Amino acid sequence: GVAYLAERGRIAKGRTSAVIIPEPLNVDRICIGHRxxxxxxxxxxxxxxxxxxxxxxxxxxxxxxxxxxxxxxxxxxxxxxxxxxxxxxxxxxxxxxxxxxxxxxxxxxxxxxxxxxxxxxxxxxxxxxxxxxxxxxxxxxxxxxxxxxxxxxxxxxxxxxxxxVVHPVRTPDDSPLIAALQSSIHRVLGRAPSLVASPGTYDHKHVARIAGVPHCVAYGPGELELAHQPDEYCRIEDIINATKVIALAILALM
The missing domain is CATH 3.30.70.360 (Alpha-Beta Plaits)
Structure with a gap:
């Protein structure tokens, strides 16, 4: 997975400018880290x-x-x-x-x-x-x-x-990656997103600790409250909107 790629330098500071990890945290929220x-x-x-x-x-x-x-x-x-x-x-x-x-x-x-x-x-x-x-x-x-x-x-x-043991991580609020996602979410959804941190852990830890890439967030469709439950699902509309948001953010960072 991501740890494997980071350990082998496929994801690395100087090679990777930013990382977006798809996670079910709602399409109008940007996840900046975890406990x-x-x-x-x-x-x-x-x-x-x-x-x-x-x-x-x-x-x-x-x-x-x-x-x-x-x-x-x-x-x-x-x-x-x-x-x-x-x-x-x-x-x-x-x-x-x-x-x-x-x-x-x-x-x-x-x-x-x-x-x-x-x-x-x-x-x-x-x-x-x-x-x-x-x-x-x-x-x-x-x-x-x-x-x-x-x-x-x-x-x-x-x-x-x-x-x-997984140490907490947090991406600075002034990260250009966060700014790009905020702009694209507002453009696609017509409202300003909120910044959140995850109650659990995800691949952000590998990007920050192993790869040393400072600009990393989680963003994607799905509802956090449904995570690990038998009826976990994503709305089709949310999948489409999240895809648009990520595409626009990548274009803005290029």
Missing amino acids: GVYWFEVTARGRIAHGSMPFLGVSAIDGASRLLQIARDELMPKLAARRTAMPVAPPGACHATLNVNGIEGGQRVDGIQTPCVADLCRVVFDRRFLLEEGFDATRAEVEDLVRRAREASPGVQFELRDLM
Whole structure:
């Protein structure tokens, strides 16, 4: 994909003047960047025992439950109080967030009896951090979360593993690429566009971090609120208008 092209110099500063990435962010909006992403996994390890004598074991699931409780009751309210100056859409995504993407522990298969105290439980988290927070502070906060869960769970060992890190990016508002798109959107749609930032991440990170190209935005048809949903769609009219907008912007930059 884009990372492959950037790593091999096909997209590069001095070779590429600007990049427009088609993304479903509505045809009257220009996306100038995105929040940061930190996916991580916490593994809790207890001690197995027969399920009829749980007092002889240490439940990894109980340890993971304490981790989740501390995250929900203490960390998440702190994140909700933080707000970025970036124009992230929708408004709820202007805050730092933490989501539990998945949890696995104990009996895995229905119908197969495993009368045991769970000695292993894994939890995968999705932390979206703000440009103002930075990754180092974000990870330190997660390390503190794991430390507190360890202190509250005697006999349970916790291991933190990084899965993915994406740093926030933002294209300056005075970029000539943004100006060209603003003009072409006004010409095609008859109204001024708004500048937004994406709640998720997209290929902008590769263009900025690997290729070093400063002028990059996302623009295209489709509704952001429908992203990753089973009924995601684009209106034909929006596809046509977005095509016109991109073509006019490219001509203006040539």
